[in-house]
Amino acid sequence: MVKKIEYLFRKLFFAFIIKPFIYIDMGVNVENYENFPKKGPAIIVSNHNSHIDTLILMSLFHNYEIPYIHPAAALDYFFNTKFKSFVFRKLIGMVPISRKVNKDNIDSIFDEANKILDNNEILIIFPEGTRGSNCELQQFKTGFARIAQKYPSVPIIPVYIDGPDKILPKGTLLWIPFIANVYVGEALYYDNTSAKDFAAKVRNIVWNLQQAHKNREEL
Amino acid sequence: MELHNIAPNTLIALIIFYIFLILMSIAGFILRKAGKNVDNFITRMNSFWIIALLFTCAFAFSRKIALLFIMLLCYLALKEFFSIIPIRKSLRDVVFWAYIAIPVQFYFIYTNWIVMFYLFVPLYMFLLIPVAMVKKGETQGFIKSCAVIHWGLMSAVYSLGYVALFYSIPASINPKGGILGLIFYILILTISNDFSQFFFGKTMGRHKIVPTISPNKTWEGFLGGIFGTTIISIIMGYFLTPMSIYQSAFAGAVLAVAGFLGDVTMSGVKRDLGIKDTSQLIPGHGGILDRFDSLIFTAPLFFHYIAYVFDINILR
DSSP states (O other): OHHHHHHHHHHHHIIIIIHHIIIIIIOEEEESGGGSOSSSSEEEEEOOSSTHHHHHHHHTSOGGGGGGEEEEEEHHHHSSSHHHHHHIIIIIOOEEEOSSOOTTTTTTTTHHHHHHHHTTOEEEEOTTSSOOSTTOOOOOOSHHHHHHHHOTTSOEEEEEEESHHHHSOTTOOOOOOOOEEEEEOOOBOOOSSOHHHHHHHHHHHHHHHHHHHHHHHHO | OOOOOOOHHHHHHHHHHHHHHHHHHHHHHHHHHTTOOOHHHHHHHHHHHHHHHHHHHHHHSOHHHHHHHHHHHHHHHHHHHHHHSOOOGGGHHHHHHHHHHHHHHHHHHHTTOHHHHHHIIIIIIHHHHHHHHHHHTOOTTHHHHHHHHHHHIIIIIIIHHHHHHGGGSOGGGOTTTHHHHHHHHHHHHHHHHHHHHHHHHHHHOOSBSSTTTOTTOBHHHHHHHHHHHHHHHHHHHHHHSSOOHHHHHHHHHHHHHHHHHHHHHHHHHHHHHTOSOSOSSBTTTBOHHHHSHHHHHHHHHHHHHHHHHHOGGGGO
């Protein structure tokens, strides 16, 4: 019952606040939307330049699906106070992932992420680990590959988002509307390579999507 | 909420327009039933329905709502423009000031301070954008960035803003259709010009008119567009505006040329940037700038024409 109210609230929050904000204030152009997952389970892997990234990716889903989308967020940034933790978990559906590995959490670090995929829900991960600047693609951390290793049947969808670094870059609060471009790559599955190689492979796909975008801009 | 006094002629024209839309949609469904591939046409028609209903709702109630609606339109158009040009991240602040110009301009329109509307974007924003650039302290691409941002403001905010400026014309000059009659006339004429150019170009287009910019445009389409638009202008001008038959015919021909020029200008911009559509906002049509490119040229022209012929004071 409590869960139902929470889900309804999240749907309404997206339908009446986040989606109008994303689609009217800013606007989103999607390339290859047919590659985008409509239903879980799936892992979406994307570059990260702004907080807006998460909201754009979530807005691409139908409203019915909204409660079942979970962006993985840094434990030390989004969950460091009780209030923040409550708001981000309940309103957006974020799940915490620790950016630091130590003896205490090494076994349980992906527990929440795994639970999401067990429930056939969708996980959004920004494997750069933090927001970048100037659209430079950082090295991908291997966390998502380790999750994928456990779920070889879950599709991984690489995505490149252009625009949020102009809309709301790191370190500013003045947000300026632009239309964002989302490039969706083809889904792939975990193969038998190591987590490190797989992370590099996915990064390469996202990098190619970025280059395709750059080629277009320079025309 | 106070309803406008919609003149009977304008109301009848609106009803005829909707009957036409219904017939087009029915034709689309019949063609689909007959097994023809008209999905693109139906997508376009559905989008067109939404545009038509939005415009009707926006203009039917009050001047305030209409101005807000046109303001939103200008905002979407300007945002589209800033999103298609390769603008650097460091110019965010300059872009911010460009956005601020929209509410300021509509304040001038709302308070009927028309001279200030004439001057604000062409002159004061022209001066302010370099100031914002100087404040940024960047010299790389200085003049280019100023020019591009001002170009966007002029086309997306200033020219489209003329649609709202029709409300500043006293309704007494147009007893037949009222202010809404004039706005309806220019909107329908611009759309039907696009359509008749497309129609004549598709059916008998042979000779390319601007092959480097828009290879699909032909002389036949251009001249056919002028012909079709002039006829529609004479009919609509008679019922909706105070123009005589000759004045309507002249307005129709001039607006047809202007609409064509607006169309190819935006094509030139898009070709320069290597894109097909300015955004994906309107399914089947592209973006605001794709759909309203002709209006950027026709709205100011028709406003000045009406003002020159019937109410010269507004220009003084």
